[in-house]
Every structure is written in structure tokens, then in C-alpha cells.
Amino acid sequence: MAWINYNANFEPDHSYHHPDKMPTSQELSEVMSVYPKLKYFEALSCGLTDSLQTSLFADVQIEVEGETFNCHRIILASMSHYFKTMFTSKFKESGLPKVHLKDLNKEIFRAALEYIYTGQSSVKNSNVYHLLSCSSMLQIKGLQSICSEFLQKSLCHNNCIGIWKMATGHGLPELQKKSWETIQQNFPEVSKCDEFLHLSQDELIQIIDCKDLFTVKEEDVCDAVLRWVKGDPSRKKGLVAVFKVLRLTQMSLDYLCNVREGEEIEECSGCRTLVLEAIDKINSALPNEFSCPESEYRQEEVVCMVGTRSREPNPQKIEVLCYSFRHNNKFKFSTLPVEPGPCFAVCILNRDIYISGGYNQQNLMLHFNTEHNTWTECKQMKIERWSHSMVAVGKHLYLLGGTSRTNETLSSIEKFDPETGTYEEVGHLEVPVSSMTAAVFGTKIITFGGKLRDRNSASVIQFFDVSNKTKGVLGNLPESCAGSMGRAVYFEDRLIIVFREGQVVEYSEDTGPSIVCMIDQFDHFGAVNHNGEILVLGNRSGSFYAVLFNPYSGKSRHIPAPFKAPMCNFYCLKTTVSKKYLK
Structure with a gap:
């Protein structure tokens, strides 16, 4: 059995709940419709419980550690594929x-x-590992699923390795993914835990070779390996x-020389050879010019801010800044080859950044490669536009609405294929709008509000389905949100929209929009999902603010702004970049 720290101190987080609110008539109706079924299952459960306790009609005995349990084949087979196979086979x-x-505990x-x-x-806590093993066996x-969800809520740096091993062994992909992400994102803390010392060689290699592994410097990864050897x-x-x-050529010369002389590798000539080769590569390069192949650098998640400068000497110049929370530092990406001007659109596709349109270059499409820190000017859009929206669905980008060069409000929807560089007009919005907020639900693109042809505020919520090219109107935003600039953030299976006047709106396809919180008003702002909350960064009257909104509790709080940027008309985006450029 995989080594697991059963004494790891963790508790499931039960503090997050949806905000209390009065149910709608539709919700009450839905509850009432299932009430008879609930009463039926309650009665059935009571009957089954009585049958278990009294052994009434029991037709099979299960013996575990000397204790006999009187059971019913039909019930066991209905809930356990293990028993179903046992009772229906020729065994x-x-x-x-x-x-x-x-190999089972009776309790x-x-x-x-x-x-x-x-x-x-x-x-x-005391039985979840054993129950998961039992439920997997049977x-x-x-x-x-219940055990898996419990462990997902309990994940921390102290137990993530053991949970990852168990999830892998029992074929639980969601738990395996979550525990793996916890290992990668918290490696400095994970590498100092007892579980780390019990990794097999193959498991260690799998972890430290991952490009998404977070580490401040590669020397820390080597230190963790040397501690593992000492164990x-x-x-x-x-x-x-x-x-x-190990990324040896990304380590300092002084550190490599100390490793070369260390007792941990004195019996391993192959390790010494690898260290000496790394030292020679670094020494053979000109001062400050040695660079590893880009493929060897790890990736790190950052918040990108894309916007125009709000001060001289060039207030229209667009910049792309990124901030690393783990490094607590701000970095600047390469300069755009063309200035689109204000009112451009931006989104993420496959970790890369795309910028389209803009007041100065209305048919422009730019592509930023986050692995190589390079901008490419793509083929120009067929339909010129600014103050539009752009979203990613699958492998394609969709450009919606906006304003034309002749100041006409557009309804057209254009699809861009980055692989072929081709554009196709695929449909139209029901209501022409510009300056709207856009989000994606499966194959549906949904737009919220914006400006109408006469520049009056729009509250309309409309959709376009890319799979069958249907369109329609879904309803309206609360009146206070009409025409307001918004930023859409996906949070688990929920869509949250933050508006400039401070309204935080949750949208559901079933119940529509509802205001769940009010936060500060901003002149310019962006919003991203960050550590289980929504981080809103913005400025007002020249000052920069940061607000965290918790979608579970419906509450918000101010925090010190992690970084400041002299920008206006900006967007915030989450992506991953090569650590080569986080310097």
C-alpha cells in the first residue's frame, strides 16, 4: 500500500456556503415536485435499515475479521458491482x-x-482512506465519490502526495488531478514533508520533471532531491x-560546485558527470549571455494586465504587464509590434494572448506566444471593429458586435481559426451592441448589456450558439447594470460578472442574473479567479485598489493591492508563461 501520512492535520472546509436568499416560485415548485420522491426514498431507506438490523429475509452472510454480517444479495448487488459480479458469475x-x-477491517x-x-x-478524517480503499475494492x-470529494476539500501540502498516490491507485481522475495540482503549486512546502521522503524514484522524477512545478529557483529542487537521498x-x-x-544549467556556479563536492553524489559518477557538464556549459558562455533552451524552462501562472498607459509621454501606448503572486513581483512582456489604440478586445486561447481591433487599427489581430515572449501580427480581420468583444470557444476565437469605422453599431459575429489564419462570418446577434460583456457557456456565447445604436445603455442578455448558429434574447440585466462595463469570471460551474459601478452579478441559465454583492466603484478595472475567490483590481481617481469577493459567502473585503499599474481601459487575464521571462 502507498505510504500515506494518516496523521496529517487537515479538516474539510465547511465554512463556505451559498448566500442565504429567498427561493423563487420556480425553485419552490421544483422542490415540491420532488418532495413525493424524497418521502418514498426516506421510507425505503427506513425499511432497508430495519432489514439490515433485524436480518429479516437475509440470504447471504458476509464474514469480515471473524464477524458475520447478515445481508441481502439483491441489495448488495444493486449498490456494488463487486457483489453483483460475485453473485451472478460461476464463481x-x-x-x-x-x-x-x-484484507478488510470489520468497522x-x-x-x-x-x-x-x-x-x-x-x-x-480517521476512516476516509480506509473507506476509499474499501469502496474501491467493492x-x-x-x-x-463521497470519499473523493471529502479528500478534495481536505487537500493541503501535508497530505497531497499520499492522496495523489491513492487516487492514482484507485483510478479516481478528478482527485488525482486536484492532488497533483496541489503538489505542483506548493512544492516548496511539499518537499519538506514526510510524505516527500517516501516517494519512489519514478514518482519523484514525475514530480520534479513537470513544467508546471512551482519553485522560486532550481537550486531548491536539487536540495529537495538531496534530502530525499539522505532519507x-x-x-x-x-x-x-x-x-x-534536474535543470542543472539554471543553477548558479557556486551551488553546482558545492553539489559536485557533496557526499550525496560521491558514489555516483554519472551524477558528477552531469554536474561537470552543466558547469562547463555555463563557463563556456560569455558573461551574462548563457541561456538554456526555452523548452527546459518551467511554466508559472501569472496575472496579466493588458491596457493603455494613463500618463505621459504616450497615453495611448498599450502595455502587457504580468504579476507573479509566488514571486511577489511584476514583469513586463515584449512590446506590441502595432498599436491598436483604445477599445480593443483581448482574450486567452491555449495560454496565449490575442488582441483584436481597436480604434486605430480596426482590422488588427495580434497573437502573443507566452512560451517565447513574442508577438505576431495575424492576418487582418474581414470586418473592421472596435468596442467589440472576443471570446474563445474550442480552438476558435469569436469576435462579436462592436462599432465600425463609420460608427455603425454591429451585430456581426466573425470566427477566427488561429491554425489556418482564416475568418468566417458565422452569424449575427439579435440586437446590435457594442461595449458589452461576453462569456461562454458550453457552445453558447452570451453577451450582457452594452451600448445600442443610439449609444443608449442596453440591458439585453442575448446568445449565439456556435454549434447550430442559433441566436436569441435570454432576458435583461438589472436596470442598475445596463450599459455598464463588466468583466466576466468563471468560478467552478458558476459565472460571475463584476460591473464598474460595483455590482457583482451571478448569472444562471435557469434563473437569470441576480446581484449578490456590492463592492467599490472603479474607473478602470479587471477581475480574475484567484485562490478560490475573485480578485478585482482597479483604479479610481488615480488610486489603485484590490478587492476579494468570495462567491460562496457572497461577501467581499479589501486587501492591499498586490501590485499597481498606471493603466486605463485594461483587462486582467490568468495564464501561464515561461519562467525564462520572469526576471
């Missing part, structure tokens, strides 16, 4: 009155039976395979 157990289960099996018969689960999918000296024999994935 000898299918007809036996008693079945012996090995854990009792808890699994409780779930099978009643739907109730008693998952807690193939009780519902209990597996079991026999690991020195295969250490060269680990050293091959």
Missing part, C-alpha cells in the same frame, strides 16, 4: 451461504454497509536518473 461464492472477505465494512443500505455515510461508486542511502545507486531531469 463458487455465487451460491455459498457465507462469503469471507479478506470499515460496517460503515460501507451503512451506506449501501441507507445512503448515509460516516466519512471522517466498487461502490457512490461511496467512492534512504540506497537510493544513491539510481540517482543519475533523477539528476538527468
Whole structure:
């Protein structure tokens, strides 16, 4: 069994809940419609519980650690694929009155039976690992999901390795993904935990070779490897395979010289050779000119700000700044080859940044490659526009509405394929608008508000489905949000829109828009999903502010602005960039 820190201090976070609000008549109607079913399942659960406790009509005995449980084949087979296969196959157990289960704890099996018969689960810190193993062995999918969700909420740097191993072993992709992300994002803390010292060589290599691994400097990764070696000296024999994935040429000469002389690699000639080769590469380059291949650099998540300067000497110049929360530092990307002017549109596709249109260059399309820090001017758009919106759906970009060179408000929707560099007009919005907020729900593009042909404020919510090219009107924004500039943020399966006047709106396709919170007003602002909350960065009257909004509690709070930027008309975007340019 994988080594797991069962004593890791973690508790599921139960502090987040949706804000209390009165249910709508539609919601009440939906609840009432399922009420008879709930009463039926409640009665059924009571009957099954009684059958388990009294052994009434029991037709099979399950023995675990010497204790016998009187059960019912039909119930076990209905909830467990393991038992279904056992009772319907030609195995000898299918007809036996008693079945012996090995490698199970009787109390854990009792808890699994409780779930099978009643739907109730008693998952807690002390039994979640064993219950997950039991439910995986017996193939009780519902209990597996409950244990998986419990562990996802409990993930921290102390337990993520053990959970990752267990999720991998039991084939739980969502839990495996979440625990892997926790390892990668918290490597400095994870590498100092006991679980790290119990990694196998292959597991260690998989972790430290990942391009998304966060580390302030590569020397810290090597230090973690050397601590891992000290935990079991026999690991020195295969250490060269680990050293091959270290980014040695991104480490300092002084550090490499110390590693070369260290006792950890004195018995590994292959490791010494790799270190000496890295030292020679660095020494052979001209001072300050050594550079690793771009493919060797790790990726790091950053917040990008794209906007125009709000001060002289050139107030119309667009800049792309990025901020790394882990480095607590601000960096500047390469200069745009062409200035689109204000009222451009921007979005992320496959980690790269695209800028389209703008008042000065209304058919412009620019592509920024985050891995190489380079801008490319793409083929020009067929339809000139500014004050429009742009979103990514699948592999394509869609440009919607806006204003033409002759100041006509547009309804046209244009699809851009970055791979072929081609454009296609695919449809029109029901209502021509500009300066609107746009978001994506599956194959639907939904726009919120904006400006009408006469420049009056629009409150209309409309959609265009890229899969079948249908369009329509879905409703209206609250009147106070009409015509206001907004920023859409995806939060799990929810869509949150922050408006300039401070309204925070949650939109649901079922219930429409509702204002869930009020925050500060901004002259210019951007918003991104950050660490389980929505971070709003903006300026007002020359001052820069930061607000965190918690979509679970519906509450907001001010925080010190992590960084400031002299920008207006800006967007905030989350993406990953090569650490080569975070210097």
C-alpha cells in the first residue's frame, strides 16, 4: 500500500456556503415536485435499515475479521458491482451461504454497509482512506465519490502526495488531478514533508520533471532531491536518473560546485558527470549571455494586465504587464509590434494572448506566444471593429458586435481559426451592441448589456450558439447594470460578472442574473479567479485598489493591492508563461 501520512492535520472546509436568499416560485415548485420522491426514498431507506438490523429475509452472510454480517444479495448487488459480479458469475461464492472477505477491517465494512443500505455515510478524517480503499475494492461508486470529494476539500501540502498516490491507485481522475495540482503549486512546502521522503524514484522524477512545478529557483529542487537521498542511502545507486531531469544549467556556479563536492553524489559518477557538464556549459558562455533552451524552462501562472498607459509621454501606448503572486513581483512582456489604440478586445486561447481591433487599427489581430515572449501580427480581420468583444470557444476565437469605422453599431459575429489564419462570418446577434460583456457557456456565447445604436445603455442578455448558429434574447440585466462595463469570471460551474459601478452579478441559465454583492466603484478595472475567490483590481481617481469577493459567502473585503499599474481601459487575464521571462 502507498505510504500515506494518516496523521496529517487537515479538516474539510465547511465554512463556505451559498448566500442565504429567498427561493423563487420556480425553485419552490421544483422542490415540491420532488418532495413525493424524497418521502418514498426516506421510507425505503427506513425499511432497508430495519432489514439490515433485524436480518429479516437475509440470504447471504458476509464474514469480515471473524464477524458475520447478515445481508441481502439483491441489495448488495444493486449498490456494488463487486457483489453483483460475485453473485451472478460461476464463481463458487455465487451460491455459498457465507462469503469471507479478506484484507478488510470489520468497522470499515460496517460503515460501507451503512451506506449501501441507507445512503448515509460516516466519512471522517480517521476512516476516509480506509473507506476509499474499501469502496474501491467493492466498487461502490457512490461511496467512492463521497470519499473523493471529502479528500478534495481536505487537500493541503501535508497530505497531497499520499492522496495523489491513492487516487492514482484507485483510478479516481478528478482527485488525482486536484492532488497533483496541489503538489505542483506548493512544492516548496511539499518537499519538506514526510510524505516527500517516501516517494519512489519514478514518482519523484514525475514530480520534479513537470513544467508546471512551482519553485522560486532550481537550486531548491536539487536540495529537495538531496534530502530525499539522505532519507534512504540506497537510493544513491539510481540517482543519475533523477539528476538527468534536474535543470542543472539554471543553477548558479557556486551551488553546482558545492553539489559536485557533496557526499550525496560521491558514489555516483554519472551524477558528477552531469554536474561537470552543466558547469562547463555555463563557463563556456560569455558573461551574462548563457541561456538554456526555452523548452527546459518551467511554466508559472501569472496575472496579466493588458491596457493603455494613463500618463505621459504616450497615453495611448498599450502595455502587457504580468504579476507573479509566488514571486511577489511584476514583469513586463515584449512590446506590441502595432498599436491598436483604445477599445480593443483581448482574450486567452491555449495560454496565449490575442488582441483584436481597436480604434486605430480596426482590422488588427495580434497573437502573443507566452512560451517565447513574442508577438505576431495575424492576418487582418474581414470586418473592421472596435468596442467589440472576443471570446474563445474550442480552438476558435469569436469576435462579436462592436462599432465600425463609420460608427455603425454591429451585430456581426466573425470566427477566427488561429491554425489556418482564416475568418468566417458565422452569424449575427439579435440586437446590435457594442461595449458589452461576453462569456461562454458550453457552445453558447452570451453577451450582457452594452451600448445600442443610439449609444443608449442596453440591458439585453442575448446568445449565439456556435454549434447550430442559433441566436436569441435570454432576458435583461438589472436596470442598475445596463450599459455598464463588466468583466466576466468563471468560478467552478458558476459565472460571475463584476460591473464598474460595483455590482457583482451571478448569472444562471435557469434563473437569470441576480446581484449578490456590492463592492467599490472603479474607473478602470479587471477581475480574475484567484485562490478560490475573485480578485478585482482597479483604479479610481488615480488610486489603485484590490478587492476579494468570495462567491460562496457572497461577501467581499479589501486587501492591499498586490501590485499597481498606471493603466486605463485594461483587462486582467490568468495564464501561464515561461519562467525564462520572469526576471
